[in-house]
Every structure is written in C-alpha cells, then in structure tokens.
Amino acid sequence: MxxxxxxxxAAAKQESGGALGFYGVWLLAAVALVVLPLIFSSGGSLTSFxxxxxxxxxxxxxxxxxxxxxxxxxxxxxQYGLGGFLAVHAMNAVASHNWPIPLPVIPLVGGxxxxxxxxxVGWVMTKxxxxxFAMISLGIGELVASSSLxxxxxxxxxxxxxxxxxSLMPMFGWTFGPQIQVYYLIAFWVLVxxxxxxxxxxxxxxxxxxxxxxxxxxxxxxGYDPHVVRYLAYMFAGFFAGIAGGxxxxxxxxxxxxxxxxxxxxxxxxxxxxxxxxxxxxxxxxAILVTYLQLGLTSVTSVWQLxxxxxxxxxxxxxxxxxxxxxxKHRPLIRAGTLGTVIPSYLVAAIPTLAFALGIILTxxxxxxxxxxxxxxxxxxxxxxxxxxxWAAAAVLLVGGFxxxxxxxxxxxxxxxxxATVARDRGYLA
Amino acid sequence: xxxxxxxxxLNGVLxxxxxxxxxxxxxxxxxxxxxxxxxxxxxxxxxxFFGYQLTRWIGFWPALVIAPLLVGAVGMAVERxxxxxxxxxxxxxxxxxxxxxxxxxxxxxxxxxGKSPVDYRVPAVLDFPAFTVFSTNYPAYKIFMLVVSVxxxxxxxxxxxxxxxxxxxxxxxxxxxxxxxxxxxxxRVFMLVFGVGSALAGLAGVIxxxxxxxxxxxxxxxxxxxxxxxxxxxxxxLPGAFIASLLIGLIQTFAVALNGSLxxxxxxLDPSLGASPLTDIWNVTIAQIAPILPYLLLVLVLxxxxxxxxxxxxx
Amino acid sequence: MTAAIQVNAVEKxxxxxxxxxxxxxxxxxxxxHAIIGPNGAGKSTTFxxxxxxxxxxxxxxxxxxxxxxxxxxxxxxxxxxxxxxxxTNVFARMTVWENVRCAVLWATGHRYAFWKNVDDLPxxxxxxxxxxxxxxxxxxxxxxxxxxxxxxxxELEIGITIAGGASVIMLDEPTAGMSHAETExxxxxxxxxxxxxxxxxxxxxxxxxxxxxxRISVLVYGHIIxxxxxxEIRGNPKVKEAYxxxxxx
Numbered sequence: 005m006x007x008x009x010x011x012x013x014a015a016a017k018q019e020s021g022g023a024l025g026f027y028g029v030w031l032l033a034a035v036a037l038v039v040l041p042l043i044f045s046s047g048g049s050l051t052s053f054x055x056x057x058x059x060x061x062x063x064x065x066x067x068x069x070x071x072x073x074x075x076x077x078x079x080x081x082x083q084y085g086l087g088g089f090l091a092v093h094a095m096n097a098v099a100s101h102n103w104p105i106p107l108p109v110i111p112l113v114g115g116x117x118x119x120x121x122x123x124x125v126g127w128v129m130t131k132x133x134x135x136x137f138a139m140i141s142l143g144i145g146e147l148v149a150s151s152s153l154x155x156x157x158x159x160x161x162x163x164x165x166x167x168x169x170x171s172l173m174p175m176f177g178w179t180f181g182p183q184i185q186v187y188y189l190i191a192f193w194v195l196v197x198x199x200x201x202x203x204x205x206x207x208x209x210x211x212x213x214x215x216x217x218x219x220x221x222x223x224x225x226x227g228y229d230p231h232v233v234r235y236l237a238y239m240f241a242g243f244f245a246g247i248a249g250g251x252x253x254x255x256x257x258x259x260x261x262x263x264x265x266x267x268x269x270x271x272x273x274x275x276x277x278x279x280x281x282x283x284x285x286x287x288x289x290x291a292i293l294v295t296y297l298q299l300g301l302t303s304v305t306s307v308w309q310l311x312x313x314x315x316x317x318x319x320x321x322x323x324x325x326x327x328x329x330x331x332x333k334h335r336p337l338i339r340a341g342t343l344g345t346v347i348p349s350y351l352v353a354a355i356p357t358l359a360f361a362l363g364i365i366l367t368x369x370x371x372x373x374x375x376x377x378x379x380x381x382x383x384x385x386x387x388x389x390x391x392x393x394x395w396a397a398a399a400v401l402l403v404g405g406f407x408x409x410x411x412x413x414x415x416x417x418x419x420x421x422x423x424a425t426v427a428r429d430r431g432y433l434a
Numbered sequence: 435x436x437x438x439x440x441x442x443x444l445n446g447v448l449x450x451x452x453x454x455x456x457x458x459x460x461x462x463x464x465x466x467x468x469x470x471x472x473x474x475x476x477x478x479x480x481x482x483f484f485g486y487q488l489t490r491w492i493g494f495w496p497a498l499v500i501a502p503l504l505v506g507a508v509g510m511a512v513e514r515x516x517x518x519x520x521x522x523x524x525x526x527x528x529x530x531x532x533x534x535x536x537x538x539x540x541x542x543x544x545x546x547x548g549k550s551p552v553d554y555r556v557p558a559v560l561d562f563p564a565f566t567v568f569s570t571n572y573p574a575y576k577i578f579m580l581v582v583s584v585x586x587x588x589x590x591x592x593x594x595x596x597x598x599x600x601x602x603x604x605x606x607x608x609x610x611x612x613x614x615x616x617x618x619x620x621x622r623v624f625m626l627v628f629g630v631g632s633a634l635a636g637l638a639g640v641i642x643x644x645x646x647x648x649x650x651x652x653x654x655x656x657x658x659x660x661x662x663x664x665x666x667x668x669x670x671x672l673p674g675a676f677i678a679s680l681l682i683g684l685i686q687t688f689a690v691a692l693n694g695s696l697x698x699x700x701x702x703l704d705p706s707l708g709a710s711p712l713t714d715i716w717n718v719t720i721a722q723i724a725p726i727l728p729y730l731l732l733v734l735v736l737x738x739x740x741x742x743x744x745x746x747x748x749x
Numbered sequence: 750m751t752a753a754i755q756v757n758a759v760e761k762x763x764x765x766x767x768x769x770x771x772x773x774x775x776x777x778x779x780x781x782h783a784i785i786g787p788n789g790a791g792k793s794t795t796f797x798x799x800x801x802x803x804x805x806x807x808x809x810x811x812x813x814x815x816x817x818x819x820x821x822x823x824x825x826x827x828x829x830x831x832x833x834x835x836x837t838n839v840f841a842r843m844t845v846w847e848n849v850r851c852a853v854l855w856a857t858g859h860r861y862a863f864w865k866n867v868d869d870l871p872x873x874x875x876x877x878x879x880x881x882x883x884x885x886x887x888x889x890x891x892x893x894x895x896x897x898x899x900x901x902x903x904e905l906e907i908g909i910t911i912a913g914g915a916s917v918i919m920l921d922e923p924t925a926g927m928s929h930a931e932t933e934x935x936x937x938x939x940x941x942x943x944x945x946x947x948x949x950x951x952x953x954x955x956x957x958x959x960x961x962x963x964r965i966s967v968l969v970y971g972h973i974i975x976x977x978x979x980x981e982i983r984g985n986p987k988v989k990e991a992y993x994x995x996x997x998x
Contacts, residue, residue, distance in 0.1 A: 076526050078533075128736050135470045136669070138529060139661045140736060146658045147729035154718050154726070157709040208854045208870075209863040211843075215851045218840035224822035225800065225832055226913060227855030236861055266654065270537065277530065282842075307545050313538030320531045321516065324523045372545045433892065 030199060037191040041184060050183045052299055057190040058251045059295040061197045063275040063287035065244030070273075071281030072205060073237040074217030075130070076138045079145025080245055080272050083118035085264030086148070087246025088253040089159060090117030092167045095253070099171035106175035107254065111193050114250020115243045122242030130234035133220060137234075145269055152261040164260025167253065180254070190251050197244055202284055204240060213237050271298075274312055278319050280326025289327050307372045314364065340427035349419040353412035360405030366398040437568035442691045443684070448576055450683025451583035455638040456656070457663045457675040458590060459631025465670040466606040467624055468525050469517060472532035475657035476539040477632040481505045481639025482648045483543055486554040494557035502637040509632025513625045536653060544650035554648040579641045586634065594672075603627065607670055662728040666735050668745020677743055682728050689724035751814035753778045753917050753947040754799060754830075759808030759818070761791075761798060761971075768794050769971040772808070776964075778916075781948040783958045786968035787992065792951045793835060795968065796921050799949075800832040801825040812917065827855065831915035835922045835951075837902045839909065841895030845886050848894050848905055850877045852912035876912070883942055884908040900931045907938065917947045924954055936961060959983075967991065 037057075041050055062084055069075040091114040098105045129140050152159040159165065170181045178185045204210045212233050215223050220230040253259045262268065271294065279290020294312070301308035323330050337343040362382060369380040373389040380387040380394070387394040460474045484504050488497035512535065520531045555561075556575040563571030594600040602623060646652070663682055667674030696716045697703070703716050735742060754776040761769035768791050776782045784792050797803045799810055801822040810818040817825045840848050850867070853876050859865060867873070881887045884904045889897065894905055907923060923939060924932040936957055939948070952958045958965060959979045966976040969991045975982060982988055 074526075076529065128733070131736075131740065135464075135468075135525060135529060136665070139470065139665055140732070142658055143662055143665070143729045143732040147726055147733065150726040150729070154722060155711050155714045157714050158711055203866070204863060206866055206868060207863045208859040208865060208867050209861050211847060211851055211867050212854065212861070214843055214847070215840045218842050219838060222834075222838045222840065222909075223851075225826055226852040226909065227823050227826045228861075229821070229823050232861065236863070240863070266658075270533075273530075273533070307541060310538060310541035310545060313534055313541055317516075317531060317534040317538060320523075320527055320534055321520055324520075324527050368545070433896065 030195070033198070034195055037195060038188075041187055047183060050187050052296070054183065054187050054190050054255050055299070056292050056295045057187075057194040058248050058255065059272075059275060059291035060194055060288050061251070062245060062248035062272050063279065063291040064198060064201050064284075065241045065248060066272045066276045067281055067284075067287045068201065068204070068213075068237055068241040068244070070276055071283075071286070072210065072217065073213040073234060074220075075133055075234060075237065076141075076273075077241075077269070078138055078142035078266070078273070079148075079269050080141070080241070081266075081268035082145050082148045082264055083121055083242035083245040084249040084252075084268065084272070085152075085259070085261070086121050087114030087118040087249030088259040088263045089152075089165065089249075090114055090246070091250035091253040092165050092259040093158075095167040095169065095172060096165075099168065102173075104173055107169055107172045107180045108175060108189055108192065110172075110254060111247045111250035114253065115247040118242040118244070118246020118249065119239055121246075122239040126235050126238040126242070130238050131231060133216075133230075133234060142266075145264070145266060149261060149264045149266065152264055159261055160259075162261070164258050164262075166258045169254050169257055186255055190255065193247060193251055197247055198288070201240075201244060205284060209233070209236060274316050278316060278326055280328025280330075280332075282325055283328040283332060286326050286328030293327070305369065305372070306377075307368060310368060336427045336432040337423050340423075340430045340432040342423040342426045345423045345426075346416070346419045349412070349416045353409065353416050356405050356408035356412055358405075359401050360409050363398055363401030363403075363405050366394070367402055370394055370398055437570060438691055440567050441570055441572065442688045444572065444576070444580075446684035446687035447680065448580050448583075448683070449687055450680035451580060451587065452638050452642055453660070453663055453679035453683050454676050455583055455586060456635050456660050457667070457679050458672060459634045460660055461664050461667075461670060461672055461675045462603055462607070463628055463631045464664065466603065466627055467517070467528075469528045469532065470661075471628075471631075472529060472657065473512070473535040473539060474532075474631070474635055475653040475660055476536045477505050477509055477635040478639040478642075478656060479543060479650070479653035480508060480539065481636030482554065482643035482652065483547055483552070483639075484636065485640035485643050486547075486552050486648055489554070489557075498637075498640055501640045502633045505636025505639070506629040506633030509635075510625050510629035512632075513628035517628070518621065518624075536657065540650055540653055547650065549650055551647045551649040554643045556644040573645075575645060579645060582637075582641050586637065599623065599626065607672065659728050662732045666728075666731055666742055668742030671742065671744040674742055674744030682731070685727055685731070686724050689720050689727055692720040695719045751778075752776055752811070753780070753813060754949065755811040755814075756795075756799065757809045757811070759798060759805045759810060761794060761803065762806050767971065769798065769805075771972060772798075774966055774973060774976070776917075776947060776949055778813075778947055779945065781943070781950070781961055781963045783962035783965045784949065784951050784968055785953075785955075785958055785965060790968045791971040792968055793921060794971070796832060796919055796949075796951060800830060800919060826913065826915065829915050830917040830919065831910050831913050832919035833906045833910040833921055833923060835925060837899070837906055839894040839902060839905055842893055844891050844893055845897065845905060846877060846881065846890040849880050849908050849912050852909040853877050853880070856913040856915075880908050880912050883911075884938065900927055900935075903927065903935065904938065907935070907942065911942050915946070917949070918943050919949045921951050922953060923950065924952065924957055932957065 040053060044050075044053075062080075065083075066077070066080050069077050069080070091110050094113040095107075095110055097103075098110075125144060129137065129144060153161060169186070170179045172180075174180075180186055180189060205213075212223065212228055213236075215226075215228075216230045216233045216237075223230045223233070249259075249263060252263065275290040275294040276287040277290065278294060279288065280286030297312070298308070301311060305311070319326055325333070334343060337346065366380065366382060366387065369382075370387070370389045373380060377389065380389060387397065456474060456478055460471060463469060463471050463474075481501055484501035485494075485497045488501050492500075512532075516531055516535070517528055520527045556573070560573075560575040560578050562574050564574040564577045565572055594604055659682065663678045664675055666682065667676070667678030695718055698719075703713055707713060752775045754774065756772055756774040759769055759772040760767065772795065774784075774795075784795060786792055794803070798805050798818075801817065801820050801824065805818050808818065809816055812825065812828055812830055815828060817828060817830075820828075840851065843851070850873060853873050854860070854867075857870070857873050857876065859867075859870060859873065878887070881890055884907060886901060886904060886908065889901065894902065897905060903923060903926075907920065910920065911918060920939065924935050927935060932954060939950075940961060948961075950958075950961065952961075962979060964977060965979055965982045966973050967982065967985075967988050968974075974987050974991060975985045977985070
C-alpha cells in the first residue's frame, strides 16, 4: 500500500494502559499461590489446593478448544491421561537409570505426551468443527480408554501404573515427599501454564483461533486455512492438558485408565463451561468451584454428581456465558454507576430462588434416602426422608419457590433493562 | 463353526435392529433440528427402567405399551421446555444441554434403582427355547425382540413414505436448510419428531432390558456406539444408519463370539521378549477387542470416507 | 499484458441444473469491472467460482496468469484476490479492531505465529489503524462487530476485504440495503480504497454501476451476453432485451 501513514493515537493508547494491570494481576496471582498454604496449612487444604491447581491448568487447556477456537471436545481427558502415563513411565525410567533429571521437569514430559498424541490424531480430527468434531472426539476418547485396558504392559490394566516421586534426584534439597513441596511444584506449573496460555491468546495464532470460532468460512478469505488453525489449537490444548496429567501423576504417584475416560472428559467440560468460556479467567473460576464442590459434596451427599448435572443444565439454559459471563455482564453497569438500581431486585429475587433451590435439594435427598440413610440436614433442620411432612415441605418449597421466583425474576429483568438503557445512554455498552 | 455363524448372525441382526431403532430417531432429530441428541441413549435406558418398574406393577405387556409412551412424553418435555429455549444460544448449547441431561438422567436412575443391575426378567410366556440350532437353544424372547423391531421398522417405512409428517421428515433429511420454511407449526413438528424418536428409543429399552443387562451405565455404554453408527452411515442418511446399524451389530456380535488371538493362530511369542505392547496385542483375543471395534471403524471411515457410507455432506 | 482475472469456458452444475454455462470473462489489471444481470443470473455463483468458494465443473480460471480453479479460497487469497460477501460476514464476537487486524495478519507475514505478541507488531497496528480511518470506524474500534449498525457492518466488510492489500478486490453488492446517503458514502469509499487495484463488483444499483465501472459485463442465465464500456452496454440491444423494459440507465 502506498497510502501515507496516518498517525493513530487511538491504537496506541489502549495497550500501554493495560500493561501495568496485566503484570499486576500475575504478580498478585503468584503471591496468592505462595501465601495460600501458609494461611490454610492443614493437610486437607494442601491436597485440595493441589487438585484445584491441576484442575485450573486442565480447564484452561480445554478452553483453548472450546472458548478460543469453538471446538467442543468430549474426549479431552485422552491427552491429559496420556500425559499422566508418559510422566509415570518417565519417572520410573529416570529413577531406575539414575538420570540427573529432577521432578519439576516431569510435567513437561507429560505435556509432550499430550502434544504427541494431538500431533498424531489431530489432523484427521480437526478436519471439521462443530457437531462432527464433538462426535469424533468422543469416539477417539472411547477408543483410547478401551485400548488402554488391552495394552496392559503400557497402561497397567485396571490397577494402573505406580511410581515414586521421591525416587528422583532432589532439587534444592527438596525430595517432593511432603505434600507442601508437591503443592509448590504444582503452583509453579499453574502460574507458568496460565501465563503461557494467556500469552497464546495474545498472539496472531490466538486471534485467528477466535476468528475461526466466530466464522470459519470467512477466515478462508483472509488467507488462513481453518483446518490448520484448529489443528494447531488442538495441539496446544493437548500439550497443556498433558502437563496437567503429568502433575496428577506426580500428585497421586499413579496413572490409571480412569484418567483417560469419559468421566474425566465430562468434568473438564463442566469446569470450563460453568466458569464461562468467553473470558480467559472463566475456566479458572469453574475449575476452583467444581473441584471444591467435588471435594466438599462427596462427604455430604451420595448423589453429588446429580447436583453437578443440574448446575450444568441450569447454566446452559439460563446463563450460557457461565459465571464469568454473569460477572462481566455487570461491568458496564458498574462503570455507568447504575448497578445500584439492580441490586434491590436481586435481593427480592434471591429469597424465592433460594427456597426453590432448597426444594430441589430436599426433593433429591428425599428420593435418594427414601430406602434408608441418615436424616437430611438442611440448614440445621433435620428432615426424615420417609416422613410425609418432609414431602410436603419439599413440595411447598419446590412449587411455591418456583412460582414466586418466576415473578421476581421478571422484576430483575425490568430493572436490568432500565439500568442497561441508562448505561448505554451514558456511553457504556451493555 | 456353522453353529457359531448361525447364532451370531441371528444375534448380530438382532443387535443391529436394536441399534437402528435408536439411530433412526437420532438421525431424523439431527437432520431436522441440527441437534445431536446426547441423551438419546438415556431415553433407551429410561425405557428399560420404566419397563422394569411397570412390569413389576402391572405386568410386561401393558409396560411394553406404556413405558415407551412415558419416555416419549419425557422427550417431548425436553424438547418443549429445554431445547426450544436453548435454541437461541446455538447448536453447541443444545448439544451441551443434552449432554447435561444424559449425565443427570444417569445419576437419577442410579439414585432410584441403584448402581447394580436390576432383576428385569423375560416374561414367562416367552421364556422358552424357540428352536434348537445344533446344540444351542435359541430363546423365544429374542425372536420376539426381532419381530418387534422388524414391525417397527416397517411401520417407520410406511410412515415416512405415506404420511404428511413422513414427507416433511424426508424433505428435511435431504434439504436441512428448508426446515425453517415448513410453516407456523414447525415447533409442533419438532416436538412430535423428538417425542417419537425418544419413544422408539424407549421401546428399544423395554424390549432389550430383559435380554441385556438393565443397569444405570447402559446409556453411557451404548451412547458412543450410536454416534459411531450415525457417523459411519453418513450423517442424515436413514439407509446409511440402517446399514451401519446392522454392520456394527454383526461385527460386534461376531467379535464377542470369537476367541482367537494372534497367539492362537501363529503360536505364542518367544517368552524371552518379555512384556511389551507387542505381547499385549499378540495375546489379546478378538472378543476382548470387540468393544473398541466400532471406534476403530470410526477412525477408518474418517480417514477414507469422511462423509460416511451413504452420506452426501461432510458436516 | 496478462489479465487480472481470466475466466475461460467455465461451467458449473448443481446436480442436473447448469447454473453457469460457458462463462468467459476477462478483467484487465487496474480495471473497475461491474457484473450486472437479473436476479438468479448466477452473479454470486460467478463470485464464488472465482474466489474458490466452489469449484467449477469444467473450464479454467486464471488470476494474474496463474491457474487458480481448483485451489482453496485461502490459496487464492494468498495469491492476491480478496472478496466481500453479499450477506455480512464478519467475526461477530470480536471487536472492529480485531476484525480488521485478523485480515491484516497473513499479508504482513505473521501467519500462524504463536511466539509474537499481536499487540506488539508495529506494522500490523499501523495498517489496521489506517484501514479503520479509511472506513470511518476508528471511533467504533472496541465495539464487537455483531453490535454494529447494518451500514457500519457493510463498511467493516469492505475493510476486511481490502485489509490484506490484495491486488484484486471483489465486492458482492456492497451497497445492498443501504440508504441513498449511505450508498453515496460507500461508493466514494470504494472508489478511494480500490485506487490502483483491480475491482470486480456485483451491484444492482445502476447509478453505482455506471458511475463506478470502467467496463461492464451482463450475465443472464449463467452466461455473459455482453461485455464492454458503460456506453457500449447502454446501447446494446441484447442487454435491453434481457432486462425486458428494466431501466438500464
């Protein structure tokens, strides 16, 4: 082009302002990761933090596919699991040969495992996007999960393959026996992976992934092959999933075929989607929440997975942007200063909505414990599953809560419209 | 050997017909509404459990009629109150909704009926050997299953060729983009198609339940195979789904019946080689790889014929 | 001199229906060429054939002398041809800035790079800003494309099309659905932005066609019945017949 360059201040303005905040956020995250175990130092919370950290990497890697590139995968655990297996084999090999490789490098091996598999199958898989990709990812997932039970020498059959993380050479005097050392190893990789994945969204490839997500047809007319773009995204997702798998292998000192399976693939989808796929931080929220609920609910109720299903369905139907989407929706209102006009309607709606939620919980627990089991403890009130009073309470909460909630949510919608209109008038997009 | 072939062919055709009861509904729903119904196999499972419960309460024959109708009603409710509201968020959201439903249905079923198999028995009237091939008694109930699925197959064919809704469905299969122009009752047509598809899946569940295992993981086991069937047959192609159903039914049944391995054909490997993937593959029997055969087929189809057997479009 | 676009005896059938019959078209370098014709004549199909969106059943298409029929759209784009769409076809969830920037990336050689910060590429930044200024959307740079007004989306569509710096630009009904004032603005924009490049345009608005084009081809039933300067086309009896009383001027 021969046009004389027109100076554009607008272009330069935005990025310089974001840089400070950008480094600030990561610094804050690093500090939080370091300080967290000092505040909550019990063994249980250390284990939880470790699992949450791994879940964050895994969910972020999933979002490279779903949120960034628009690829819905039902088999993301394959790369995660294969990364885990490769890490276990690598640890055993390093230990038996006394190679001078310390444990913190092992997750990278896991990443290479995930990457290698993606490299191998990705080209065929990413030929098409959408529903077809979803089905193929499911099929490949089943294929690998079933094959792992046949190839016993590699995958160890039902029991899996064990390892000993302390058998590798120590680093800086750390043997990685105690959970706290493993936690810091995981925290390190969480930070590195999250920064790397965030950086990826800021590269030419990352942006073209977004373009492929929005409109693959148009991408072909600006010089890009959407198939190549999807393939590259699939490889990056596989790499980071493999890192998460490697960390899991270190954390549990075992890899088994459950790592590869449909349940694991389902949970990462839940995490990413519940958290919100449209924003980078969405899957982080989702991973924290889902892992926390998973750990917390198992001791409270036997049907905790059902609650996941219900939360997931609720999000899909009523808030497809996930938690991050809900939060970010309020940003223009906050900026325009009209959030205050919405909050009262929220408070009004909260009460019947809570009643409805309690009704669902009471109903589910009544059914689950009908044929025996502990009494239901709901907000400190004991309910006996076989008592008709319990059924009546459940029915009242369920039906009454639903009917009243529906009316109050209409109020929320109206308040929202007013607040959003004002925000728009003041120049903030809503 | 001849005995094995006859019995396996019968069982394979039977399994294939069951698969077609499911894959036909899945194909039609996918073509018309663009929704890949992840919960389709869950409706099959619901059919089996409703059939089991109703059989205990009111007997098998009423259950055979009522259970599929119940499942159909559940399907219609899912379409009316779930999918229709999610439609505005796109196909991915719809797919995810059915995925969540499949997950929730499995949890609900195992909450009510437990995780272990229930005692869903073949009705006494049909609990006798229909005929004997060589030394194997072939159960009358399986013949009954075969008859039911063939009758449904013929009924479907007639509906498709002779009725108005059938013609709409056919038009939608060949020209998916035209579905929007069906007129103001498109919502009702969708609900009906979804209901009938679910009811068929439910029926498959009712009749398969006593013969196979009725357990809360039966949907998760069958679901992925259904997807293989419709991809393999070609998305949106009913004849393709039919051929793929039979083919996969036969392949899986024969594989399960065959005990041969590379070791049994070529002799065991030298033990000095030790344990390796090679020895695993050498010693695995065909019966053991039966579960992965459909997925191997899927991969092969994707590489060599991405539009499936009889499909016309790639996606 | 080789033509920018040379279409030789191209046929296209869908099933048994021949949409394009013996299509021959030559567009010289630097020329502004309009394709007109009644609805259903195959104008959009012609665009789709030249840009690689669909493949011809037979015949040959050349871009700057090189055979491009049979190539994929992105391969043709990389050889210097860029097109817009009749139905707005932008990246809806991305901002205006990102829409244009994506269209700049390949041409500036950044391709699939995953080791560069996209915000840190001076030439990309500068070129994107220039194009936003050109299409008068600088003040809307951070708005998701899906939220733009219709006219703005049409302008963005043109911006994406020219952003890669292709030497051959094809615009499919760029002013469709615009008001009179918007159309005038768009025409001025097109005239300025395609200066020194080859332009092929499909347009229904005859004032746009006759005001903009150096040469015009008339497509009827998938066949070009006349090709020439605006004056030649105005005087051509076959064209008048094809339009059957429709106003040509």
